[in-house]
Amino acid sequence: MAKKILVTGGTGYIGSHTVVELLQKDYEVFIIDNLSNSHISVLEGIEKIAGKKPHFTKLDLTDKFATEKYFNNHHDLDAVIHFAALKSVNESVAEPLRYYKNNLESLINLLHNMITKEISSLVFSSSCTVYGEPDKNPVNEKAPLKKPASPYGKTKQIAEDILQDSIISVDFLKVIALRYFNPIGSHQSSLIGELPIGIPNNLVPFITQTAAGIREQLKVFGDDYNTSDGTCIRDYINVVDLAKAHVVSVDRLINNKSKEHFEIFNLGTGKGYSVLDAIKSFEKVSGKKLNYILVDRRPGDIEQVWADVSKANEILGWKTEKNLDETMLSAWNWEKKYRGIQE
Ligand code: NAD
Ligand code: WQD
Numbered sequence: 342m343a344k345k346i347l348v349t350g351g352t353g354y355i356g357s358h359t360v361v362e363l364l365q366k367d368y369e370v371f372i373i374d375n376l377s378n379s380h381i382s383v384l385e386g387i388e389k390i391a392g393k394k395p396h397f398t399k400l401d402l403t404d405k406f407a408t409e410k411y412f413n414n415h416h417d418l419d420a421v422i423h424f425a426a427l428k429s430v431n432e433s434v435a436e437p438l439r440y441y442k443n444n445l446e447s448l449i450n451l452l453h454n455m456i457t458k459e460i461s462s463l464v465f466s467s468s469c470t471v472y473g474e475p476d477k478n479p480v481n482e483k484a485p486l487k488k489p490a491s492p493y494g495k496t497k498q499i500a501e502d503i504l505q506d507s508i509i510s511v512d513f514l515k516v517i518a519l520r521y522f523n524p525i526g527s528h529q530s531s532l533i534g535e536l537p538i539g540i541p542n543n544l545v546p547f548i549t550q551t552a553a554g555i556r557e558q559l560k561v562f563g564d565d566y567n568t569s570d571g572t573c574i575r576d577y578i579n580v581v582d583l584a585k586a587h588v589v590s591v592d593r594l595i596n597n598k599s600k601e602h603f604e605i606f607n608l609g610t611g612k613g614y615s616v617l618d619a620i621k622s623f624e625k626v627s628g629k630k631l632n633y634i635l636v637d638r639r640p641g642d643i644e645q646v647w648a649d650v651s652k653a654n655e656i657l658g659w660k661t662e663k664n665l666d667e668t669m670l671s672a673w674n675w676e677k678k679y680r681g682i683q684e
Pocket of ligand 1: 401427524
């Protein structure tokens, strides 16, 4: 019998790519999403790629009664991957209560129902934002956590604390927290991808939208950092590689391979690239000159952070397959297909 996996936030960017990978590994997938930051049509892309459909329920996980009702009808789930959260750093500064309420209430409701129904396995979406400005790079999972610059980042730290406390009191609960670095790119089919609402905050969608003529010019935030070319350094990870790490994590939990009840893994490539490196990569693979300008630093930005991924490589047996150029090309192909750009 196929194992049943609940994917919260499964029509979102990383969730949709993970649903595809799960379906391709013959899991039966159940999505919960309130569609606050994704579109129902994503399900069509998923079905075209995987050749089968996930089950979908529109539900807000902050709705205690609706969530409880859902679990009453789905008490036989084998594992949960919890992506559902609000994720805009800027928005979280402007509306902190909305972020605390959404991201923490949804986790608490989810955990409560998992515990009641004795569903033991949970994969949680955390973020490299919990490291703040690390003392050294590459940063490993033992690095001290720094106070995040935004309420969004704080919701991830608090969520990790909630999970750590929960495994102490509930002996059957097993959690894997995955700390993503900077996920970018799209599925190679260009049938699903990243769809930011409004003006993108993140670098890569801003690059592809500028090249597509939707944005006039990319602003490179800061060229006076203490890095090789003065721009910030990040670890840009391909979203399909990232999605695959979730399947490996679910397998690990379901097959009782976890060494501890709460495990943390960094998910990145292990390589840092500057903003100008990312632009050069885009220009190379697209053959297009990007209109960009160097401007002042963006408040709250970390100078440099990239992952030590040896723990995920060794213990999960997972590693990234795609390099920056391949991933940039996937991001550009998705943008072109979505905008109907022919070249
Ligand atoms: P996304 O916004 O594309 O997907 C999140 C999905 O969750 C959306 O479809 C949204 O509609 C849904 N959702 C939000 N609140 C909900 C609620 N209360 N009930 C039900 N559904 C709800 O974001 P993403 O980029 O796919 O991120 C997925 C997860 O990974 C998030 O937890 C995010 O914080 C984390 N993360 C993302 C990044 C990144 O750069 N994209 C980096 C690190 C961590
Ligand atoms: C990358 C680099 C910018 C836009 C954010 C969250 C983090 C995590 C990932 C969820 C930086 C520069 C950007 C632009 C630019 N998300 N940039 N011009 O800030 O590393 O991380 O997403 O957990 O929590 O903070 O990602 O893509 O915004 O920026 O120069 O128009 O690109 O300054 O150096 P960031 P990003």
